[in-house]
Ligand SMILES: [Ca+2]
Ligand SMILES: [Ca+2]
């Protein structure tokens with residue numbers, strides 16, 4: 249049996265309950281060999297207390313200790329000298345959890361005091377880290393020539409076999425987020441990789457063009473006893489090769505969401521002969537297209553339909569529907585009206601959508617065919 253000398257402490261202090269001590273590390277986690285700044289505040293009631301002696305005992309994962317003096321001299325990132333804010337920093341050179349205990353001693357109103365407070369911070373984990381060469385490539389999984397995913401390989405130097413997960417976002421040259429991705433895998437010791445698959449459709453939809461930044465890359469140890477343990481982090485470790493937006497997966501035709509509508513009085517009698525509804529579309533390929541759609545009121549009642557054929561170039565194009573004002577006037581149905589069952593099909597694309605546009609409010613009396621004498625209009629009552 250091992251018998252050790254134990255020091256028995258008897259500390260006699262006059263407690264002044266108005267004095268408080270705080271200890272705030274500037275991070276709960278740092279990569280290995282990162283620096284953690286420690287800040288303590290000594291307060292008496294609501295006022296800062298200068299002149300105390302504050303030390304922090306840092307207990308490393310292997311049990312060895314380091315004593316860090318927290319100073320209020322204005323030279324240790326502690327704000328002004330003698331403002332009651334005490335600070336200093338230390339470097340974590342071991343993987344794992346560091347226990348921190350700060351002690352403040354001094355005299356206030358001629359009465360000595362002692363305060364203790366605790367915290368902790370973690371450095372890496374030692375099981376794996378992000379290290380090595382990144383790479384990226386577009387992948388076309390359905391053979392249509394467009395990239396379904398942008399793959400980024402995250403290099404992982406594995407010390408201990410286990411399940412690891414990487415999380416990251418892809419940012420455009422202007423800093424906007426294009427897509428998120430994560431990857432989880434069992435990794436054996438050695439130089440390994442986790443492959444992130446960013447959605448090509450999301451990159452296209454968010455306007456990704458050029459070189460992208462892999463950002464906020466986290467590596468988690470998923471095999472940790474409790475919750476997944478974050479073991480490495482890099483804020484912007486990699487920039488991809490150059491991509492053009494249209495290399496990524498996207499439909500050959502789509503609505504841009506831009507619409508316009510107006511009434512046309514072609515015979516000058518003050519009543520609309522037509523309601524024009526325009527819809528802007530994006531076309532990947534130019535050619536001959538057929539188009540059609542229906543105008544309905546808010547209850548879904550069909551008022552008119554229109555369609556035709558057009559030669560359209562690639563790019564942004566406008567499809568113009570001309571609905572008969574007489575059908576609207578005689579229907580005695582107010583707007584706003586809706587363009588539904590919009591189909592566009594042709595050489596390069598097919599587009600079909602239920603709701604393509606909603607018009608402004610129109611009173612049916614603005615249109616040809618509306619009853620000329622004033623009538624009491626009763627909406628249909630459903631029972
Ligand atoms: Ca200070
Ligand atoms: Ca594809």
Ligand SMILES: [Ca+2]
Nearest residue numbers: 513515519521
């Ligand atoms: Ca007219």
